[in-house]
Amino acid sequence: MTDMSAPANPPFRPSMLIYDRRYRSMTFQVIVFILVMALAWWLVNNTIRNLAALGKDFNFGFLWQRAGYDIPQTPIPYTSDDTHFRAAVVGLLNTLIVSILGCIAATFVGIIAGVARLSNNWLIARLMTVYVEAFRNVPLLLWILIVFAVFTEIMPPPNAFRGDDPAASMILFDHVALTNRYTAIPTLAMTNDPGSLDLGARITFNWATIAFVLVLIGGWFVRRMIGAWAQRVQDQTGSRPTTWWMSLAVMTVPSLLLIWFFGLHFEAPELRGFNFAGGLNVQNGLVALWLALTLYTGAFIAEIVRAGILAVSRGQSEAAFALGLRPGRTMNLVILPQALRVIIPPLISQYLNLMKNSSLAIAVGYMDIKGTLGGTTLNQTGRELESIVLMMGVYLVLSLIISAGMNVFNSRVKLKER
């Protein structure tokens, strides 16, 4: 480019700020910048003046004060003597719990419903259409309230389990009790408890849990190795060895050994006093929220799955059939890899929506981050500015993490074209 004889630049005139394409965009950007800065300055200035007028400051110190309120469902130890910060963390964990459980379940529901909607079984396809339309066209809040109401109005209270001839009985071999407050499920107990790893801040992990996680991760790696081996054998001899039983063994046998080693067993919940004890009581707020989010998001995912499968043209499966591939193989090797490219990006934005929608937990008294930091803490301390800014920041970070994951995925699976 060195040899280019640049056109004699005309001398700069002020009118070029508007009429010259190079300067014009700069002029415009400068104006926009000034306007935006002015707006930001105005907002900040107003806030400062308002805070001053009220005698308030902007200070996150309240996070270290005693919270003073209890939270029904705490994934990490928490009492009313803990700080607001810890309460917020409990809330965040609760948000994550319901979001992750919701995403997993919604994916299952969505895939099943989406595939069923394409089924050539008229009845099933119609039922799924009804399901999808019902959930997509009615506010989520209503579904949350309805599911919650189903639990509180229809399930028996715990004391209905009392007495010699109780009005209600536990299910699954007397291990699970569905009540109108919570679902009492058994906890896992160990006869040889190996003790816990203390991470500080009263967060502990049982060594047994760690052992299981490690064994599962290890098993997964071994499974992959078996898969790679099968692939190698196939590449060399043409026929693929059957490996499912090896995989199954690798995934289960070590776990079974651990169960035997630690003496792992269920401890069934038992009615004591007002409530079930000894097991784990999963709040109906969580269950209802989870179920409603699952069904609601599942309806959207079903549409995405359906569209994704429809997006792979019929010609693709015909070509595969014409080559002699069986329907199952065709699905695995031809349809799914293509459909997933179409499905996954909108799927992930559904995950994002689900995570954001979990803030409706407030309607069923499930204490997520909106309930703790953005609810009770805000209310007890009167730090609305700080609390809400912090809470939005948390949601924003979660969203950005999810969408960053999505972008990585998108750029990896993009079809190569001319």
Next chain:
Amino acid sequence: MSDTITRPIDRSHMQVSDEVAIDIRNMNKWYGSFHVLRDIDLTVHRGERIVIAGPSGSGKSTLIRCINRLEEHQSGHIVVDGIELTNDIKNIDKVRSEVGMVFQHFNLFPHLTVLENCTLAPIWVRKVPRRQAEETAMRFLEKVKIPEQASKYPGQLSGGQQQRVAIARSLCMQPKIMLFDEPTSALDPEMIKEVLDTMIELAEEGMTMICVTHEMGFAQAVANRVIFMDQGQIVEQNEPREFFNNPKSERTKLFLSQILGH
């Protein structure tokens, strides 16, 4: 467009044996209550090269799609390579791995490279070791003159190249019979020639072929027989020279005047 076939064709290998490759008897097919194929009788011998022509909607595609059971026929018999096509999955599988098919819109798998497109079926259906499947695939890619594209994705190729990959993909299953459904009609004129050349080469090697096409130059150059269909029936069949110069039925005449006058 008859000028697309330029080079002289070597017909030395193109001999027809007495063995029957495909035998269709009295076959009928309906879509709902619409009678698409009516009383089709057709015998194709090993090594024969048949061109099917006819107006749009006359059932040409449906006919050849019945031959590898992409469509089900409702009455009559179709016997391919000695195997009768019924609802028996094993038979269908056997037939499909003997019969290759090339579609109008190529239907390559866009998520796989050209090489993977070609090795997919041999590996998973024929259980050929990958190495060997790849060698075969490269051989056929060379035959269709695009070995250098093996590691590209279909989306990166031109239409003509894509169709040649589709042909190679079918050939990799080493089928006894090849079906072509208007393989050139979605292509730009320059690319048609590439594909036709490839098909002529196949013909010269004595492959049994059934080809739905309106490329009359191709038909004249390689076909043993031209079949003219209308309204789901075979209206006329004859060897190409006779067919073009001396059509018997009114319909054929009308059709030829439209095609050739164009």
Next chain:
Amino acid sequence: MSDTITRPIDRSHMQVSDEVAIDIRNMNKWYGSFHVLRDIDLTVHRGERIVIAGPSGSGKSTLIRCINRLEEHQSGHIVVDGIELTNDIKNIDKVRSEVGMVFQHFNLFPHLTVLENCTLAPIWVRKVPRRQAEETAMRFLEKVKIPEQASKYPGQLSGGQQQRVAIARSLCMQPKIMLFDEPTSALDPEMIKEVLDTMIELAEEGMTMICVTHEMGFAQAVANRVIFMDQGQIVEQNEPREFFNNPKSERTKLFLSQILGH
């Protein structure tokens, strides 16, 4: 394809004046670090009809797109109708309203009727009253022989008709210069003729035209000059008869053999 031009051409009006319509000096253009146009020098006189030919990717489209500043050049000068093309928006606007352009894919506005397509720019750019703009538009639609389609939408027309609408749309701005970028290459053979006829008519009226095309029949019939480009450079230019019968450079010879032999 040279047989598409059938009728004898009236060259009486096709005289070239001495006035310079377009003057390109020493122009260079890069895409990133890829040097697309190298030292282009070209003077077009009022009334000249220039055909640009050359292999794909040689920069033909880029060259004519520089002339109405759809692409920016990085060095050298382009003067159109006495106005230098710089970054000054007023100049660009002036040039664009003097220069009409017809694209390979027509680029009609599908949401507007044919008439609206034609009156849009006169009304909004030239500020012509609607009534008058519609009259002009109808005149040009008559010239391209589709006045009866005025109230249809582009989607309802055939390719050839669409391209003629595109020509009429450009003419409605009453440009002094017309640029054509492969106006017939997206058309089916029957439609090519319609469009070429329209272009010939324009040429007969003495419009200054630059046309990228591979229609050599058209070039021989109407061009004053044929320019051959390769690798971003003007390799050869000559009057058509000489250019076709007696090409000077090896590249041109090769190119012509491919084009005409095909």
Next chain:
Amino acid sequence: DTLADVKARGELNCGVNTGLVGFAAPDANGNWTGFDVDICKAVAAAVLGDPSKVKYVPTTGQTRFTALSSGEVDILARNSTWTFSRDTDLKLDFVGVNYYDGQGFMVRKDLGVTSAKELDGATICIQTGTTTELNLADYFKANNMAYQPVNIDSNAEGEQQYMAGACDAYTTDASGLAATRAAFADPENHIILPEIISKEPLGPAVRHGDSNWGDVARWTLYALIAAEEYGITSKNIEELSKSSQNPEVQRLLGVTDDLGAMIGLDKDWAKRAILASGNYGEIFAANIGEQTPIGLARGLNAQWTQGGLMYAMPFR
């Protein structure tokens, strides 16, 4: 300057509960009634001369204080407890107490519980964003008992949960409990436990830092209380303002001395306030008293002369 603002606007923005029968609730036509609502009316009458010039802003437990501090409401009459931190850290000014309350528990009779001390392990419904949440935690902690909270965001939802048996006990201010119980189809099947676990002085609040406006609100409240003490009712007020010889009554009703001018109002401010819905006793009786479905006894809220805590500062 809130007083001037209110006068200029011609309307009083009053923060109330979104719906608590007896204290503040809209009827089917959106007309607000209740004990707290009458305070709003009295203030509006005193300041603007018309008790109907009130815009009721329904606030939830979460939004109420912000609504006040952001200036969305001029006065918050929404059964809010006067506590140290609210008065200081939250920058509110409580102008007085219109109802002395305390937190209690309601349980079903058939649960067989007679004391809050027996609630170890129970599930308890509470409304979020209230002091009850804190009191509850403190009470169970102090008594070394465990419980499972069910945090509910509206009163109606809380009742629903309790009625469906999703919690063993429902806790809120005793007045609220009574109101809730009164509205049940079967009030006899529910009992309010004797323990009152906290002091809940409920009163109207204004923004910190606007003492003038605080004075207006405070003395309007006292005017209502004092009126009851001196026997001034909405019935006899006209007559008394002419005939009463009691100097304090005369000052209160603006017959002598212009107390109103000292807080930026006219002479008749207190008279109008009392006329709006009657004196404190009348308001109590009309909204939550024993004759109403809610049926609260005066108890602590009787005049000091009757052994209660209602004690208006002298009008002098």
Next chain:
Amino acid sequence: MSDTHAQTVPFVRDTMLPAAEPPIREAGAVRWLRENLFSGPVNTVLTILGVLVVWFLVSHFWDWFAHSVWNAGSLSECRQIIAERWGEGARGACWAVIRERWNQYTYGFYPSELYWRPTMAFGLLFLALAPVLFSEAPGIRRIVLGTTTVLTLGLMVALGAPAAWLVFAAVVLIGGLVISERQVSLLLVFSILYPLMGVWFLWGGSAWGPIMVLVGPVLGWIAWRVLHPVSSLVAIIAALVIPLLWWIGYAGEAARDAEGILSLSIPAVASDRFGGFLLSITIGIAGIALSLPLGIVLALARRSDMFLVKSLAVIFIEFIRGVPLIALLFVASLLLNYFLPPGTNFDIILRVIIMVTLFSAAYMAEVIRGGLAALPKGQYEAADALGLDYWKAQRLIVLPQALKISIPGIVSTFIGMFKDTTLVTFVGLYDPLKSMSDAVRASTSWKGIYWEPYIFVGFIFFLICFGMSRYSMYLERRLARDHR
């Protein structure tokens, strides 16, 4: 070697075979059943499962629906009636609550003597939407407008609207119907004026307010006309600044003065009287009307090649899309007053509308961006080559097409937003779903009623949203046809 084989006997068919009927198992109900319900063991099992599910649902809920009571004054009365009619212990739905509180659910606390005003505003809304939504389907437009006219006028009579306003509504609606038959695009003028008109009908007060708001753009346009010959830059700046100055500086005063001279007032209704579906629909419509232009601007900004403009748009969009709407609503109710000059205090409904607008504008921007991206590059080039400048090209060529492509996406954004209006319950507004139902349940007579209000509200939402989604599907189909 002979390449004509003995087998290739020439064959000519002289008589064409007629089409035959398909074999019996290929036709009729048998075929339908076989193909749709029992086409294999898996399908048969699924069918049986499906029937079981349907049976389970029907058997559990049928009696409840069948025992519906529509006429009662309270829940206990309802229960009594059910017990009388269907025997002790029978379950039944008590729809009487809906009947009794119907007006509250529809109009919130709007003064009952003015119910006709929102009704009229809603009816006129369809007239305003007709040229946008049904521009190319005169048949559907005729049906929609005809039904709207009849329904609106009928309802207004039933609600006791004053005669003068009845005449007004009749003239506008019937006039609109006539105009729409002649030239729909004329109705666009009404569409543009409608927002201000709608605001006036709903909130009431002096008509001079909206009129003076309207004067702003008119002044801007005059300034532009006058100054354009002098300098286009000055003209543009003046056209932007003058309306702003007018609105900030004089509009209020002018409205007051004008009101003093000639009173054009109808009774004012404060925002706190809005509730129920009136509130949802008001927020929904205002949100869509405001978020569409904002979304367009954001989408254009995000596609701009100016780095700063683009980054600002990206930041804004990603920020808004990254936080839950409920958090934004809390910002509206708790924080917005902090951000505004001390002493400003404006309507909570307005604040909620602003937040809802920002929220859906971010989604809208992404939808429109998709539409813009779907336009072939040739369209931009053709516009450039014809000499259209950026804004003209956007307005005349790009946006009309991009918006059309995006309509299905816009509609589904709107459905989402409309559903989300129920969340305003958390900032103390009386949405139909939770707050209104809670308010109904707070009264002694309806305490303890649970399912009926939810089912009713859900049903209404379903009707509206389902209708909209059907509309967008119809549009999708039509667009697919239009685009060749």
